[in-house]
Amino acid sequence: MCGIWAVFGISPEKIRHHETSAKISHRGPDAWRIEYDNRLKNGCLCFHRLSIVDELCGMQPMKRIFNPHLTLLCNGELYNCERLSEEFGFKYESHCDVECIxxxxxxxxxxxxxxxxxxxxxxxxxxxxxxxxxxxRDAYGVRPLFRLTGPGGVLGICSEAKGLIHLVDGPEYKLDPFPPGTFEEYELDLEGRATLIRQQKYYTIGDKPAYRMAVLEKDYSDDIYANIRTVFTAAVKKRLMADRRIGCLLSGGLDSSLVAALLVKLANEANLPYKVQTFSIGMGDESPDLVAARKVAAHIGSEHHEVVFSEKDVEDVLKDVLYHLEIADITTLRASIPMFLLARYIKEKTDSTVIFSGEGADEVAQGYIYFRDAPSEEEGHKESLRLLNELYLYDVLRTDRTTAAHSLEVRVPFLDHQFSSYYLNLPKKLLQPQDNVEKYVLRKAFDGLDLLPKDILWRHKEAFSDGVASKKKPIFKILQETIEPLVPNEALAEAEKRFPQCTPKTKEALFYRQEFDSNYPGQGHWLPHFWMPRWSDATDPSAQFISHYAAE
Structure with a gap:
């Protein structure tokens, strides 16, 4: 996880570093470099580095002797760099994975x-x-990227919008999330002005990857459960690539527990020189997630850490979270607060820097409770694909921003290309909840192995922002009580006039939108719609308003 920033078509004297590229310094606290390339008039590149692989030779903007005309900025982890070298004979000049680009x-x-x-x-x-x-940008948009275009051939890219927002100078400037699974090619004239040549989608979710995969298809068996285990284990294993300490978020739900269990197992097999740390958060010692995570940690033998937070903590970090998040979605904000607090603890109290997470499982494996109400297996699959295509606007955005705010790198094996493409191409009937159990096939694949306690493997779905608290007073009620005195009634009455796009209907939603608009004026179009469960008459996105909700 690093921060990249580049601008073309703007003269250097018009760029104020403290208002632009420095705004993403939290993404890379280990080193930074800003570079003006004389070969590219009015071109400026900046990199903020978090050292994960090859501390000596991994600095960017990256240049290499084999082709001195190329300059690379990349925020990412590329797990097949060695396979590409073997396949095509690449001779790397460093041990940095992104050199393969x-x-x-x-x-x-x-x-x-x-x-x-x-x-x-x-x-x-x-x-x-x-x-x-x-x-x-990668297929699911796990790593963030924004693109700025403006009159006169202005082009900017940045890991986060906050590094470009101050360059927006009127309605002709367009600042948007760069679409996942897509590449764009631009031509620069002699004055450094950029012209788009083409935009091309290079990956469709569910398709097989174009590269040689970690598990060859010829090694698949007729047992789909064995294949799921093999491919998902490989997804976790390849993500061990790091020179920094690895830890794992652990809510005690299926997704994070499965990742944590495999991570500890594979780390032990790899003889990593430390014990994997796991991290959970809750309001009070008996919050559902803390209780479940405690049981998982004892079973897998991790070095476990618990964070207990209060209503005051929610109030204290609310505006910071909204600034870092760069979206005004209700569900995303609610779930971001405990993750932000947990990431802050990891940064301040431990030496783990690479953090595994269970993000993406609900979208790949139809894990949300409302999937029980899908009218058909075909509609359920379509909804899964819709969620996956929008992940970069919601859940993976939340995971990235809350961890990056504290200079941590998150890794999400459920969004591994090979695993997700295999899983999504199983018979659609198998992908649906079975006997009122979401992610049945995934659970079944790891049943009977003692990898996890059985009651954890089959634990009911619990929304993260609810599981960290309780059904008596979930986090959304705490937020609503905090925000109520901050938003006058007349402001809510005027909300539709002020915000016609995704109009806030509650004081909570209006507060988020107002804060977003003060940080990122005129950018409400980043949110196409509020995240809401389908096939339900719920008026609030919390899982507690779905009839199937079973959490205590």
């Missing part, structure tokens, strides 16, 4: 570069000789 481009050009990468990334590659820029 430069070799792929040198060999194949823009067409195949992004599609050959197994990992998560947002990158900007500048070819000074051809005067071309290649920008790309």
């Amino acid at each position: 430069m070799h792929l481009y040198d060999k194949f050009g823009a067409d195949r570069t992004a599609s050959m990468l197994d990992g998560v990334f947002g990158f900007c590659l500048v070819d000074a000789k051809k005067r071309r820029i290649l920008i790309a």
Whole structure:
């Protein structure tokens, strides 16, 4: 996890570092570099580094001797860098995984570069000789990337919008999340003005990856449960790539527990020189998540840490979370607060830097409670794909921003290309909840192995922002009580006039939107719609308003 920033078509004297690239310094506290390339008039690149792999040679903007015309900015982890070297004979000049991007481009050009990468990334590659820029983002948008375009050939890219917002100078400037699974190619004229040549989708969710996979298809068996175990274990194993200490978020639900259990098992097999740390959070010692996570940690033998937070903590960090989040979605904000507090603890109290998470399982495996109400297996599958295509606006955005705010790198094995493509291509009937149990096939694949306690493996679904508290007073009620005196009634009455796009209907939603608008004025279009359960008459996104909710 790092921070990348680049601007083309704006003269250097108009760029104020403290208002632009410095705004993402939390993403890379270990080192930073800003560079003006004389070969590219009005081109400026900046990198904030969090050292994870190859501390000596991994600094960016990256240049290499084999092609000195290329300059790379990349925030990402590429797990097949060694396989690419074996397959194509690449001779790396460092041990830094992202160097493979430069070799792929040198060999194949823009067409195949992004599609050959197994990992998560947002990158900007500048070819000074051809005067071309290649920008790309990973398939699910796990790594963030924003793009700014403006009159006169202005082009900017940044890991977070806060690094570009001060360059927006009127309605002709467009600042948007860069679409996942996509690359764009630009041409630079002699004045450094950028012109879009093409935008191309290189990956469709559910398709098989274009690169040689970690588990070859010929090694699949006729047993789908064995294949799920094999592919998901490989997804966790490849993400052990790090020179920093690895830990894992652990709520005690199926997703994070499964990741934590496999992580501890594989770390022990790899003889890592430390014990894997696990982290859970709750309001009071007996919050559902803390109780369940405690049981999992004892079973798998992790070094477990618990964080207990209060209503005052929620109030204290609310505005900070809204600033870092860069979205005004109700569900996303609610779930971000405990994750933000937990990430702060990890940064301040431990030496874990690479953090595993169970994000993505609900979208891949139809894990939300409302999937029980899907009218057909086909509709359930369509909803799963819709959620996966929008992950970069909601859950993976939350996971990235709350951890990156505290200079941590998050890794999400459920969004591994090979695992997700295999799982999504199982018979649609199998993917649905069975006997009122979500993610039945995933649970069944790991049943009987003693990897987890049985009651954890089959634990009912519990929304994260609710599980950290209790049904008596979940976090959304705490937030509503905190916000109530801050928003006058007349402001809510005027909300539709002020915010016609995704109009806030409650004081809670209006407060989030007002704060968002003060940080990112005129950018409400980043939120296409509020996250809400489907096939339900619920008026609030909390899982507690779905009839199937079973948490205590």
